[in-house]
Every structure is written in C-alpha cells, then in structure tokens.
Amino acid sequence: MTIKPLAAIIAALALVGCAQKDTQPEQSFTLTVAHINDTHSNFDPVLSSFNAKGITVFNEFGGFPRLQTMADKYKSAAHEQNRSFLFLHGGDAWQGTAYFKLNQGAMNADLLSKMGLDAMALGNHEFDLNNAKLNKFISGINFPVLAANIDTSKDKDLKDQTNIKPFIVYAFDGNKKTVVEDIDNLPAGKDIVAVFGIALDDMPDIAPNTGQVQFFDMVESAQKTVDLLESKGIHNIVAVTHIGNAVDLDVASKVNGIDLIVGGHSHTLLGDFTNIGHTDNGIYAQMVKNPNNNTGTCVVQAGQYAQAIGQVNVTFDAKGQVEACEGLNTMLTNDEYYHSPKREVASKFNQDETNKVVKFIDGEDNITITEENDAMRKTIDTKYKPAVVEAYGRVIAQVPQDINHARRPGDKGTDVHGSDVAPIIAEGQYFWANSDEVKEVTGLDVDFALVGAGGVRTNIEAGKYREGNVSLEMLPFSNYMSVVPVKGAVIKKLLEQTVSATLPEGAHAGKFPYGGNLRYQFTETVPHKAGKLDFVEVMTGTKESPVWTPLEDNKVYNVAMSNYNATGNDGWTPLFEAQKESTDRIDLVYVDGELTGFKVKNIEKVNGKYKVNYEGEAPTCKAENIRCNTDAQAVIDYISNELPVVAPQDFDVVTFNRAT
Template sequence: MFPSRPLLVATLCSLLFACQQGKEEHSFVLNIAHMNDTHSQFDPVNATISNPALNVDGNKQGDTLYTRFGGYPRLLTMTKAMQADAQRQNQALLTLHGGDAWQGSGYFKLNEGMANADLLSQFGLDAMALGNHEFDLTNQKLARFIKAVNFPVLAANVDTSQDPDLKAATNLKPYVLFAFDGNQKTPVANLENLPAGKQIVAVVGLVLEDMPDIAPNTGKLHFAKEVATAQATIDNLKAHGVNKVVLLTHIGNQRDLDLAAKVNGIDVIVGGHSHSLLGDFSNLGMGKSATQYAQMVTNPDGVGETCVVQAGAYAEAMGEVKVTFNGQGAVTECDGNNTLLASNDFYSDAAHQHPLGDDQHNKVTSFIDQQHNIERVDEDARLRGVIDSNYKPALEKAFGKVIASVPTDLANPRRPGDDKSDEHGSDVAPLVAESQYWWSNSAPVQAVIGKPVDIAITAVGGVRASIAAGEWREGDAALTLLPFKNQMSVLSLKGSDLRALISETVTATLPSGSHAGKFPYASHLRYTFQETDAGKAGKLTQLEWLNHNGQWQALEDDVRYRVAMNAYCANGNDGWDAVYRAQQQPGAERVDLALVNGTLTAFPVTALQREGDKAIASYQGQALDCKADGVGCGTDAAAFTDYVRSARSQLTALPDETVTLLRHP
C-alpha cells in the first residue's frame, strides 16, 4: 500500500509515481487516478471518523469526531497533485471518471448537467463512462453535456444510430487509445495506424445492459450485452496490436468482478455505480469492504488476471492504482488504495458548532497524517470561487425557508451493514416511507383517493442523500433528497406480493458489491430477513404490518393491502418485478397522484405493460403527462416537505426499526 502523506496538500509526492527499480527492461507502469459517482457534489459532505486515538481531552463524543469530506474543489486539488507528481516523475497517468456525474444535489436540479460540464472540464480527465443518471433528463440535454465537456464519454455497448439526439454525438465513443512515452500522452485516432515505439493503452467504456429498466429516459438507444461487447471489443483491439486494456465501467462492483471472470484480456476495470468504497477503513470507524481494492480476478482462460478498483461516491474519495505490465502486456503487479479527502476542520458535535481547540486539533491532525487512507486536503480556491459566484446564489435562494431542525446526522446507507450501519440500515429511507404513509392518509389526499392507506414502501436508491445535522429547508426534499420528480402511487397488493417483493429485492442485494438501490424500506410494515447462504440466499422470518388500531399483526398472503410508493417503484423498475407482476392480475387498483395547476389530481391506472425494458402505464380518461405545462409530478418530494412542516419540526430518526437484515455469520 502507499505511505501516508501528511500534507495539507497543494502538492503531493507519494510512492505511486516512484521510479521502478529492478523491473525488466520492457516493463511498463501505468498509474490511474480515478473517481466515480460524484453526483454533482460540488460542496463537501458531513462525515464522522472514529478511533480510540481520537479521544482527546474535552472531546465529549469520546472516540468520534466530525468533519467534512470531499466536494469538487477538494477533489480537484487531489487530482492536480497526482497529475503534477506524474509529470515530475515522468510516469504514465490516466485520469478517469466512472460515470454518474449527474444528479445528487440541488446544483444539478438547477443547472441540468451544464454546471458539471463546466467544472469537470477543469479536471484534465482522459475519459468518463456513461452512467445511468446521465439519462435522468432527456437525450437532447445529455447530448448537450457530451458536446460541452473537453473529454470523451465512453460506452462501447450503446448503439446510438436510431436516436435523433445522440446519433451525431461525436464525443460519445466506444473507446479511446493513448500512446505513452513516459508522461507524454498522445491520443491515437486510428486503430489501423498505431504509432511505433510507444506504449499503447485502450480505455473502453461499458455501461448497464439493462439501462432502460433503471434510467427514465433512454430514447431510442439500444444497449448490448456487457460480456459479449467487452469480449468482442477487446478481441478487436488485441488483433490490432493493443495489449493493454482498461475497462471503464458503470455497472457495479459485483458485475465488474463477474465480468473479469467471464472475459479474457481485461487488464484493469475502473468501476462505478455501486458506490463501493473499496478497502479497509476500520481505522476510521468505517469498516472494511468485502472486496479489497485492486482485487485480482482470474480470467476464464485461467492465465490472464484483471485488477478491479472503484472509489466510493459523492466526491468523498479518490482512487489511485499503479499497474505494472511485462513486455508481453500482462499485468504483473497492481496496487493502490482509496483516499478519503478530509477538511482541516474538526468538531466535537454533529452540528459542527464546537470546533476543537488547538491542542485537540493538533492531536487529531497528527493521527490523520499517520493514516494511509485519509488525507487533509485544501479546496482548490479557484474552483470554489467559480461555484460560489456562478452557482451557489441561485441554490441558496431555491432552498427557501427553514422548516425543521436536525439535531444529529441521519445516515442513509443503502443496505444494512454498509457504511458503519447496523442491521437496520438507513435512518433516512424509513422517514421517507413514513412521510408517504402520513401524506397518503392526510385529509387533502384522502379527499381525492377516498380510502386509507395501510403501508408505504420505498426503494432506497430513490433517496439520494443523508440528512446532515443543522437546518432543514423547504427546498431540501425536491432539490437533494428526492430529486426525481416522481408522482406518488397507491395500489392494492396482496400480502404474497409484498412478501415476494421483499424476498426478491433483498436477495438481489446480498452479494458483496451488488447495486443496492432496490433495497426496500417501509412504514407500517416491518420485516426480518435472515441470510442463510452468505451472499446468495436467505428467507423472511418476520413480516408484519401495523394496523390502524396500532397493533402489529402478521401479513396475510391472501389479504389485499393499500400500499403507497412512488411511481418508479410502482412500475416495477430496478428489480421491483413483483409489483409489476401484481398489476398483471385483477384487483391492483392503482392510482397515481400529481398536481395539475396546483390541484391534487388522481389518475387511475388501467394497465401497466412493458415495451422492451420500459414499463408504460395506461390511464383511465386523461393521461398523466409529467412534461405538460401546469403538471407537477414531484408529489413524493412534496409529501416529505408537508410531513416535515406539519409533523416533524425536530427531524430525527424514527423510534421503531422496521427493517432487520441478519447477515450469515
């Protein structure tokens, strides 16, 4: 691993770029600086670190301190430092982004990707994978983003030929080639005419083959199979003499590992999508990932090996990996780590009201500077100025009035057990489900739908943020927490449908590195899931609902319950197939709820059918068109805002846990 680098960095110097002594004459060392799933996180996010060494005098929180991680300006400082080190040491370096720059903050909501185009173009990126959230708007707006950035966007398994907006996007490519001579890096435009005497590296993009099932707007694009595309592309590159291949993916860590085991010839996979902060962060109280950073996977030929990396999410960390190739282009070494990018400010309270004194601060910084996986990093002053001048004023105005206080941080790990969480997981997703239950049963909504709702359930992937201690404002829900403008749905489901939904979605998230956005959290429904075969299988051992008399009772398979959820889930997206299947049977009785010129309106659903991978709802009478003037489909965010304003002026975690995931010993 890499030595600690105790700097408040403007420059970094690590062994990452050290000259390789004693290597065979024709070996080649490629350094890769990488980030992924930055999700428009221009500002740093609140974070905690825990270690007995942090129990300084006067620290009432014991072993835990509070700081901030990441943000684009801090990420840029780290990127520039690594690029400068590579240049000084005359070492080959690629700077890569694993996709999902879009979505995740109010900046994106207000600027629709173009602020990202502005800021990311200052990073010196060599390529970015096309993430699923890059499809959250329209292909026309995606094409605008792709044209505006100064680096290529990659997706080898996407056919754009039938899409009117992206078919002419020349900056969307299947792969790019670079010729290296030390630190000198030259793009190669012609695979048929590779320059002699240079080290040729291909960077191939790969995206989700099931993108239409996950992303809301994929237009007329066609997504080919991941394994077949990867193998065919690599075979073609190898046939032309390219023997060093980096796969830049946005499919999730588990699928990266599977891909490496099914495809020959991949040297490195730089991934995204599953938000996997690979490595051991137990020294900071953050646990250890099940898959190690720079995991080596044997290819199906039994000879080749692929090195797999990923760098978390939300611009909190940056990955750095050093890959050594022999003269035949085979990987002989792959080593590196993720580094959390910390502020130099530390507090004893979650609300950041009580900074440490000088002596305490010095002890904490001394501890951090001895760690290999966290760095105190200054923000890039110029980029911070651009954000604060060009983008922050509009964001501050959009957040509006304060409607609640948040005494302590509320975490939002997707899967129980992730990110230091216990077997109950997220504090935030149950609050979202509770808000949907409360809102659906409120008098204005009941005046429209006429029947009480029994249960609410939500997929955690639609809940896009943790909730930091401090103030909660009326714009927070729509801008950051629930930004997808989903309408609320109420439908009738059998207990057996809910049982199948929970069993299927939880089971799908058990493998290490799996995309856990489909994981279900609920209100007025509680369950316990016992994993019986590590990473593969388990069973529901408890499934109960809280009836309208306030009593918990077993969910009955043949009884119908009125269930609130957002329409994305109600359409059966992202693995919620049980809900889709239920609506193919009589009795589902679904209604969608949206605002029409400010008036809450019910849109009864008469049918739900799949066209390709996309579920399309048909309506009785007037169709619901979320793009029409005067139509507001963001009733999921409105529900949370109404709930907080009316019932939760002190926004805290719910007192009762509704989800328990017991992992296999």
C-alpha cells in the same frame, strides 16, 4: 479517430484474418490511473465525521475543489517522475444535489471539463433528463464518454453524437500521451493503452429516459471489444464501467483480456477504513482470474459523492498481462473540526485538539487533509451557489443529531436495521397518503408505504432543515406518488427478490426496500448468495399502542410508493407482473395547484421498457401547470406538520441478519 457502434465492431472482427504485428515495446510498462465515480453533482463537500483514536471528529469530506487539488497533485507527481497517467470517471456525474436540479447538466459540463478527465463511463443517471439534454452535456465536455455495448444510431438526439465512443486509445512515451486516431497504424516504440466503456445492459429498466438507445450484453460486448483491440496489436486494456462492483468482479471472471476495471454504480469505497471508524468495504485492486485461468483483471472503485479519489498503479508485462496492481482510495478532509454535528462555534476543536487530529491523519494512508482549489471554489460560489441558496426555502424542522442513510443494513457501519433516514421517508409518504387531501382524491385508506433505498440520496444533517433539503437533495428525482392495491403475496415476493439481489459483496443496493407502517425480517442462509424472508408485519395499532399484524398472502393492501418503483423499475419486478393485466393504481400529481389522481389501466413492456397505460390522459410532468414531485412534497408536509424535531423512529422497520 473514427469509432463505430457495437454492430460495426462485430463486423470488423469477422474481417480480421490475422493479428497485426505488435508495435508495442517488448518490456513491462506501468500505468498510473486516478479515478472517481458516482460524484452525483456533489460540488460542495459532504458534512461527515470520522474517528481519530477514540475521538469523534465532525468534519467535511471532498467536494470538487478538493478533488481538483488532489487530481492535480497526482498529475504533477506523475509528470515529475515521467510516469504514464490517466484520470477516469466511473459514471453518474449527474443528479443528487440542488445544483443539478437548477443547472441540470450544464454545471457538470463546466466543472468536469476543468478537472482534466481523460474519459468517463456512461452512468444510468446520465439518462435522468432526456437525450437532448444528455446530448448537450456530452457535446459540452472536453473528454469522451465511453460505452462499447450501446448503439445510439436510432436515437434522434444522440445519433450524430461523436463524443460517445466505445473506446479510446492512447500512445504513451513516459508521461507524454497522445490519442491514437488510426488503430490500424499504431505508433512504433510507444506504450499503447485502450480504455473502453461498459454501461448497464438493463438500462431501460433502471433509467427513465433512454430514448431509442440500444443496450447489449455486457460480457459479450466486453469480450468482442477486447478481441478487436487485441487483433490490432493493443494488449494493455482498461475498462471504465458503471455496472457495480459485484458485476465488475463477475465480468472479470467471464472475459479474457481486461487488465484493469475502473468501476462505479454501487458506490463502493473499496478498502479498509476501520482505522477512521468507517467500514472495511472489500479489497482495493482485487485481482480476478479470467476464464482462461491464465490472465487476471484488477478491479477498483472509489466510493461516492466526491468524497474520495482512488489511485492505482498497474504494471503490464510485454504481452499486456498484469504483473502488479496496487493502490488505494483516499478520503479528502478539511482541517476544521467540531465535537458536535451541529458545528456550533462552541464545539469547535481548540488548537491543541486540532493538532492531535492532524497528527493522527498524517499517520494514516487513506485519509488526507486537502485544501480546496481556489479557482474552482470561486466558480462555484460566484456562478452557481447564489441561486441554490435562494432555492432552499423555509425551515420546516430542527435536527439535533445527524441521521444517517445506508442503502443496505451493515453498510457504512450500520447495524442490522440499516438506514435511519429511509424509514422516515416511508413513514412520511404513508402519513401523507392517508391525509384528507389525498384520500379525497383516491378514496383509499393506505396500509403502508415502501421506498427503494437508492431513491433516498442524502443523510439528514444536524441543524435547520429546509424544504429544499428534501425536494432538491433528499428526493430530487421529481417522482410522483402512487397508491397501488396489491396482494400481500406480491409484497412478500418483492421483498424477497430485492433483498436477495443485494446479497453479493459489492452488489448495487439501490433496490433495497424500507417500509413505513410495515416491518420485516430477512435472514441470509448462504453467505452472499441466498436467504429467506422470516416475517412481514403491518402496523395495525398506534404509535402509542403498537400492534403488528402478519401480512396476509391473499389480502389486498393499498401501498404508497413512488411511481418509479410502483411500475417495477430497479428490480421491483413483482409489481410490474401484478399490474400487467389490470390495476386499480392511482398516480398523484398537482395540476394547477390542485392534487389530481390519474387512474392506471395496466403496465406493459415495450422495447424493453415498462410503459404505464392510463384510463384517460397521462400526467405530463413537463407541462408548466403540472407539478409532479409529490414524493418530496409528501415528506415535506409530514415533517412540517408532525416532526418539528426530526429524529430516528422508535421502532425498526428492517432486520437483516447476515450469515456469519
């Protein structure tokens, strides 16, 4: 099948004189779609917990071997019942664990290809390395990566990549499916389904290494793609996206003709999970009315970190409109349970207790005990795990109880203060930035630190805590620390804008800010739409004698943060605006083992991307003598020197009051 970029799609539409005669059967048709998203290299299970009728159960969820088992089960059931079936991935397979740090895209290509996926959306973290490595990954998988709103023709690494496609078309005869190579000649008597992809149109502002790939408006591109497909007689249309649940709903309300959106990016585990002590995350298979007020789009998403899998049945009428859409997400658990998050032998459930939990699970629809696929587990344990175990390094602290991270307060059952992990990260970076080693380089006393919630990738799990838990898992992006002198008014604007952007239901909350040595309160005034910053205060006392002082608009504060956020990425735009003309910012990396400061001149926007200009040479993180992950090193040093026992902070840095 020859697939062209967006420019060619637009040209093709201009040449369409009349719609091709439909060749699809004149009856309703049901398609089953299994889906995952934001797996982020979580090949092993995630240690977690749930509630079984008042009993707290410490377990593990998911991992690729369990996803494989459940996907195979869904496929087998569809085959036995002769149902049409697709298995889709909503993007962000990359990044997130030590496996990715060591193997980069290779392990994902290996294991995802074993899963039997039909297609995957292009996520922002697929651009975390460089386009040469992304190209190698895409060449190494046995399913297409879909994005109808990009053009790779000007990128030196991706211009000849044929496995990035705007869409793929399938012809179904019951469970049997074939790829349609020529959409101008659809096979007669088959049920035809098109799957197209949508990537973030602001990708250059979010992803660090998009090269010369061009990104186009999501709504405009989606409608043009649907119009092209329908002009060819294809009316059963699925979008696999990596734009976030709130944006999925918005796109569905602005585009006619998408029947099903399988999403990713916001890590939204749609459905009500209060029955297991988790949260109600919104409607799974929510129907959204299209702008024509006639058709509708069904929207699904399946959470994060390979903990769950979704399955939806969508029924199309003869015109390709949705008659019914229903399904659910299912959390995949093991069958070995503990009373303590440390999971000591003494806290393991006895057989009677285990039987009660198993009976409870058997009575619930959205959690199931799932055995690991033996072959995939063997591949992980023999081919990849030994190097990861070796890479974790020394123990730096003990953790008595799990410390949980949620990007936005209220998510994952958290209270109005949100994450207990992000404040520890921010406090660690504040502490490090004020150490003698750093102050010798910067000459600056740092007033506070800020972190974006999306940069914090894991919980802090009970037990021994190692260097690698920070550098390989918690802060895996190898960002370097920046110290940015900036006025208080800029910080207030930053807090107000970033929090406001996370108010809509299903919004991507990676930009949500947490502080170290700083606290603030934000109150929502219009549910999911607007709010106001009540106060921002800086700690000017000590932990023993805390004094909180209001942030002053015209006072310049020295703020520690990652270079990614300091440059204004992920919606931290006020920092870019403050540094457009000039800045006294200093970026910090290790050169030949010695901490070195690089003075920033200003930031400019070039071809849609923020470009940092330095007074002299820029840090070259690919050089063998340069180590750039000072964001992680800051936290390692802080925990190692100051927190032999890691626990949540005594004070709250965020208070986020939602409207009722």
